[in-house]
Structure formats: structure tokens, C-alpha cells
Amino acid sequence: xxxxxxxxxxxxxxxxxxxxxxxxxxxxxxxxxxxxxxxxxxxxxxxxxxxxxxxxxxxxxxxxxxxxxxxxxxxxxxxxxxxxxxxxxxxxxxxxxxxxxxxxxxxxxxxxxxxxxxxxxxxxxxxxxxxxxxxxxxxxxxxxxxxxxxxxxxxxxxxxxxxxxxxxxxxxxxxxxxxxxxxxx
Amino acid sequence: xxxxxxxxxxxxxxxxxxxxxxxxxxxxxxxxxxxxxxxxxxxxxxxxxxxxxxxxxxxxxxxxxxxxxxxxxxxxxxxxxxxxxxxxxxxxxxxxxxxxxxxxxxxxxxxxxxxxxxxxxxxxxxxxxxxxxxxxxxxxxxxxxxxxxxxxxxxxxxxxxxxxxxxx
Numbered sequence: 001x002x003x004x005x006x007x008x009x010x011x012x013x014x015x016x017x018x019x020x021x022x023x024x025x026x027x028x029x030x031x032x033x034x035x036x037x038x039x040x041x042x043x044x045x046x047x048x049x050x051x052x053x054x055x056x057x058x059x060x061x062x063x064x065x066x067x068x069x070x071x072x073x074x075x076x077x078x079x080x081x082x083x084x085x086x087x088x089x090x091x092x093x094x095x096x097x098x099x100x101x102x103x104x105x106x107x108x109x110x111x112x113x114x115x116x117x118x119x120x121x122x123x124x125x126x127x128x129x130x131x132x133x134x135x136x137x138x139x140x141x142x143x144x145x146x147x148x149x150x151x152x153x154x155x156x157x158x159x160x161x162x163x164x165x166x167x168x169x170x171x172x173x174x175x176x177x178x179x180x181x182x183x184x185x
Numbered sequence: 186x187x188x189x190x191x192x193x194x195x196x197x198x199x200x201x202x203x204x205x206x207x208x209x210x211x212x213x214x215x216x217x218x219x220x221x222x223x224x225x226x227x228x229x230x231x232x233x234x235x236x237x238x239x240x241x242x243x244x245x246x247x248x249x250x251x252x253x254x255x256x257x258x259x260x261x262x263x264x265x266x267x268x269x270x271x272x273x274x275x276x277x278x279x280x281x282x283x284x285x286x287x288x289x290x291x292x293x294x295x296x297x298x299x300x301x302x303x304x305x306x307x308x309x310x311x312x313x314x315x316x317x318x319x320x321x322x323x324x325x326x327x328x329x330x331x332x333x334x335x336x337x338x339x340x341x342x343x344x345x346x347x348x349x350x351x352x353x
Contacts, residue, residue, distance in 0.1 A: 005314070008339065011289050012312035014204060019201040030223050177230045 027182075031105045038112070042090055049083035052076065057132075065140065071133030078126035085122050089115050102182050109179035116172035120165045131157075189226055196242050199313050203243075206297045206309045207250040221249045236322060241313065244323045249308045254302065267301050296342060307334050 053076045060072030089111075135154060142150055222344040224245050232241055297308050303324065310320045317328040317335075324331070 006339075008293065008311055009314050011293055013198075013314060015202055015205075015290050016198050017201070019197045029219055030226065033223070124224070174231075178227060180230065 027102060027105055031108065034108055034112075035106070038090055042086055045086050046083050049079040052079035061133075063137070063139040067133050067140065068137035071130045071135075071137060074130030074133060075127060077132075078130055081126050082123055089122075106179045106182040109175045109182065113172045113175040113179060116168040116175065119168045124161050124165060189229055192225060192229065192238070192242060193208055193222070199243075202313065203246050203250060203309055205294060206305065207254050207314075207321060209298060217250060217253050221246045224249045237319065239315070240319050240322050243310060243313070243319075247310075247323065251302050251306070255261075267304055277329075293342075296338075300338075304334060304338075307331055308338050311335050 056076045056079070058071040060069045060076070063069050063072065135150075139147065139150060200218055203213075204214045204221065208214045209219050225242060228245055232238070237246075264346075276278055293312070297305055297312070300308060303326070306324055307320060307326065310323060311317075315323070319333045320326070320331050321328045326334075
């Protein structure tokens with residue numbers, strides 16, 4: 001077999017320099033990346049919450065419709081609740097575990113898994129009462145026979161929420177599989 | 186369940202060589218190797234054995250390397266050539282002539298690094314001893330096309346020596 005080897009392959013495969021030993025490094029680097037990704041995601045969510053509070057605060061103040069005012073206030077409160085919830089859910093993982101250990105990384109993955117799996121409850125649901133009120137007010141303001149656009153808009157928002165939940169459930173399942181693997185390996 | 190440590194021991198050398206074929210800078214080679222190992226490690230739980238472990242490892246490794254190199258060196262893309270374009274240029278140096286020297290490896294590495302990504306992938310896999318059928322599975326190119334690319338690359342390398350090298 002070796003005798004039939006192409007010289008090009010021999011030259012190439014005989015080179016064993018620069019081999020990296022990745023075992024521990026890979027875990028700590030994966031953990032650093034995971035945490036950096038989380039921090040960046042949280043920052044985006046905080047910024048989005050500020051934006052939602054500003055926009056819906058403005059809408060609530062400017063609107064003459066009581067349902068719209070109440071709805072906008074509830075949406076703004078929901079954004080504050082979600083940002084706070086995210087902050088507490090992302091805080092320190094298993095302080096009793098060694099940061100360099102596989103178990104620590106697995107614990108971080110499992111916590112993220114729980115967070116994403118329940119996203120429908122703590123991320124989507126809080127916005128529902130405010131959204132329903134705002135939409136009720138919007139329907140009141142629409143002239144008769146012009147509801148089609150409003151209905152299409154609502155369907156689009158519903159589809160986006162369903163997609164968000166679905167994507168996060170999928171991601172949660174992947175994190176769980178990864179955590180199981182890390183713990184078992 | 187597949188064991189990451191087994192994968193690591195079996196493919197450590199190949200991954201290091203692959204990283205060198207994609208990245209000239211030593212520190213960046215290390216980074217690329219890390220990136221490949223992390224991706225392999227993260228993807229291993231999802232490996233269901235639909236293809237061979239070797240094909241799977243090289244597919245992930247090459248995809249990671251391709252992403253890395255495109256991200257790092259978009260401005261250098263114009264300097265890379267296809268095997269066909271390379272065949273029209275002067276041969277780098279006769280690798281086969283220098284087979285006993287360390288320089289041969291460097292010349293070969295430089296020749297591979299000068300290729301565009303799809304061609305680089307084919308040649309790096311061939312150099313690693315992967316059969317054409319497996320290269321086809323990894324790259325999506327037909328085995329005939331792969332064989333043609335390998336032949337052209339080899340004849341480009343050995344051109345200065347003459348046709349006799351093509352028969353080796």
C-alpha cells in the first residue's frame with residue numbers, strides 16, 4: 001500500500017509538525033465563545049427593550065384611544081419584564097463548578113436550553129395582553145371594509161411569533177444534545 | 186456515541202496539515218485548527234453515521250477552513266487560481282525532484298495555497314490519501330472531474346522535469 005503511494009501524498013502525510021492538542025483548549029474556547037454570544041445577544045435584547053419602551057411610550061402618550069394607551073403601556077411593561085427576566089436568567093452558571101471543566105460548559109448549555117425551551121412563556125406571552133389591546137384599538141379606528149390589511153398584519157405577526165418559538169425550540173434541542181454529549185464524553 | 190478523543194487522535198495530523206494548506210500565518214493556523222476542532226466537537230453529537238467518519242471530519246474541516254479563509258482574506262481572492270489557470274503558468278518548482286528535502290513540502294504547500302478554494306480542497310484531500318469517491322462525497326464534484334483536477338495539478342508540478350513524472 002505504502003509502496004504504491006503517490007510521492008505527493010508521501011511528502012504531504014509525512015509532515016506531522018504543528019499539530020494542536022485541542023482537548024482542554026477546545027472546551028475553554030467553546031465556553032468563551034458561548035458566553036460572548038450570550039452577552040452580545042443580551043445587549044441586543046436590552047437595546048430592543050429600550051426601543052420598544054420609547055416607541056410604545058410615545059404611542060401611548062399621543063393616542064386618544066384609551067385601549068391604545070393601555071395596550072401601549074402594557075407592551076412597554078412587557079419589554080421591561082422580558083429584559084429583566086433575561087438578565088436574571090443569564091446570570092452566573094453553577095459557581096460550585098470549575099470553569100475549565102466539561103461539567104461547567106454542560107451546565108451553561110443546559111441553562112441556555114431551559115431558557116430557550118420556555119421562551120414562549122417568558123418572552124412572547126408577556127406581550128400578548130398589550131398587543132391585543134393595541135390591535136383592538138387599531139380595529140376600532142379602521143373604517144368599515146378596510147380590515148383586510150389589518151388582518152394580514154396580524155397573521156404576519158402571529159406567524160413571526162410561531163417561527164420565533166419554533167426556531168428557539170429547535171435551538172434548545174440542539175443545546176440539550178450538545179450538553180448530553182459533553183457530559184457523556 | 187462517537188468519542189471525540191478517538192477523532193482527535195486519528196485526525197490530529199490531517200487537521201494540522203489542512204490548516205497549513207489554508208493559512209500561511211502560524212498563529213492563524215493555530216486559530217483555524219481550534220476552530221475546526223470546536224466545530225467537530227460541537228457537531229459530533231449530530232453525527233449519525235450517514236457517511237464515513239473520515240468524510241464527515243473532512244467535510245466539516247474544509248467548510249470551516251473555507252469560511253475562515255474567506256473571512257480573513259477576501260482581498261487576496263484575486264491572487265488564487267484554478268488548477269486550469271495554474272497549468273498555463275510556469276510550474277512552481279519540481280516537487281518530485283526535491284522529494285528528500287524539506288523544501289519539497291514547502292513548495293507543495295505554496296502550490297496548494299495558490300489555488301482557489303474548491304481546487305485547494307480537492308488537492309488537499311487527495312494529498313491526505315482520500316480516494317476520489319470520498320472526495321466526491323465531501324466536495325460534491327464528480328469523481329471524473331476530481332481525477333482530472335488531480336492529474337492537471339500533478340502535471341503542473343512535474344512539468345519542469347518532463348512527461349516522465351506524470352507516470353509516477
